[in-house]
Amino acid sequence: MKKITTLSGLVLASLINAQLQYCTPAFQYGADSNMISNVTFSTINNTSSVQSGNAQIYENFTAISTDLQPGSSYPISVKGPSSTFPSDVVVYIDFNQNGNFDDAGESFSIGRLEAANPANAFTISNTITIPANAANGSTRMRVLKNTNVQAYSNPSAANSISSACDTGLRAGQAEDYTVNIIGNSANFPAPYCGTENITSLTVSEISTVEFAGTVKNSVLDGNSDVLENFTATVFNVNRGNTYPITVTGGTHGQATVSAYAYIDLNHNNQFDADEIFNLGYLDNSNPVPGQQSGVTTGNITIPAGAKLGNTRFRLVKAYESNSWMGTLENLPCPSGWFIGQVEDYTVAIQPENLSTSEVFKNSSTNVQLYPNPTSNSFTIKMKEPLEKYEIYNMSGQKMLEGNSMEVSVDRFAPGTYLIKIKTENQKVTTEKIIKK
Structure with a gap:
């Protein structure tokens, strides 16, 4: 356990995503003879x-x-x-x-x-x-x-x-x-809040996080910083899916050490009230000699309306109490006397249809796309009636949707895209299309 009585504020740097819905300007007379070349x-x-x-x-x-x-x-x-x-x-x-x-x-x-x-x-x-x-x-x-x-x-x-x-x-x-x-770590964790409002603290470390198929281990030796930068570790998730998460860390014999996950789902550089996931209290089921290491397991559901792209994931393990020390609670921006640790990660939020399992699992609609690769347009050929298609780039951005069997990609930049095809009887398949 590392005891610190003063803590300088940490200034910050964020990730993004990049998958946001940007506005489009409007022109009175269009672009003819006035375009960018x-x-x-x-x-x-x-x-x-x-x-x-x-x-x-x-x-x-x-x-x-x-x-x-x-x-x-x-x-x-x-x-x-x-x-x-x-x-x-x-x-x-x-x-x-x-x-x-x-x-x-x-x-x-x-x-x-x-x-x-x-x-x-x-x-x-x-x-x-x-x-x-x-x-x-x-x-x-x-x-x-x-x-x-x-x-x-x-x-x-x-x-x-x-x-x-x-x-x-x-x-x-x-x-x-x-x-x-790239390469901006000096200003971590801005533009998110840091530890600037902590007046005194005791660092009680997180040692392992298991989430969305990724395991991240960190030291449990009593010498860690209160806020650790693990934003290079990316958890890949899909909208609408639920993922188990397990947190292991020091409890020092206390029964009210909680773990909360905070995910900036709307990419507004802060953790709002609907972006909080209570993972419960750590028990002492996985003891480490001299550390009383505990474990808790919870679930995180990524909402269907979460913005796509990379965003900040903050994990806070904190001792909670109401006593002579005052009220100690688990907050996304720790303040006052804080006993615990904060770790920041990155979550890459992808569309529902872009999960690896979905892209490759469903071929029951017998879809054919031709020509593929294509320069300007392609045709969807399938046995069942088409309800609609959606085309995404490889970053998860929706580029086009429609319900015709002839699809124009003339305005697309060259590259690989994913097309999600939904039939009238609700079968869904996802295929790759290459624009030359």
Whole structure:
């Protein structure tokens, strides 16, 4: 048991997920002759179509990603035509992974493209610095381009883009990508709460966590930190499923040492009241000499509405009491006198249909997809009537759904996707489709 009477606050870094429902901007006149034709940023170098008549105002390139280091600066260049009026370009990155681009430091004005036709499109360049406190993990980057009528006669006109979700844009295009923030452990556990509100503590360690098919062992020697960073350990779970969890750790002979799991299911960087899982009190069924190591087993059900992607899992083992010491309880953000330990992990939440067992178990619908691989579209061939299909990328993001036997994937980036097919008699199968 490690006794500490003062504790400095720990500042933090989060993971994400990346599977959030981001908004889409709106343009009055579409993207024709005002599209983005190339984005180059770190290892991303993506050229997209400038064919008029087919240009979409929004293009999803989230299958294209690059790794970024917090505190580092990266050059970025954006190319694109701007038919009559100059175009403003702004880049947004959801650094705290909360599902929007509205927070301070998440927008970057890249510059203004001069008017030009697609064959003579200009390129503008700038630099983006990744904040030192950017949360670890995958997150969304948006490149937004919009024509600026005022800039035609006034080079000093204000930027025409007010937000990543601007619905009053004139003409242009938005492209979304994925960026992976890596190597930021210095600011753990931010943006989640740490131990800053603890006034004194006794560290009583967790030694083993078994959850979702993964076992994590940690030392039980009395010298551990009160908050340990195990976010590199990822528990893979599926929405709607229930998973047993077993926690082993020191009790020091006490009967009211509880274990609680806290999972940020909505990815809002805090642990809400409906994100708490009471795992019970540890007994002394697995004693360790001199430590009185105890065990408890509970269950965690991942709600059907949980946001997809990586998020924070916090396990708290704490001594609970009402005595001369005051009220000691198990909280996601320990405060006052704390007796126990906190371990942070990562949970990767996947759709119901993307579990390994489901992907490979059900072939009773005798589905055929052809051509596969495909460049533009494919046909679903099956004996039973189709109710609907859903297509997901390999990160678990739903890309498309419908109920026709002919499926167009012309707008998809090249890669592997999963298609979930449901028949009218409720049979379900999942197959792979490859977009060339």
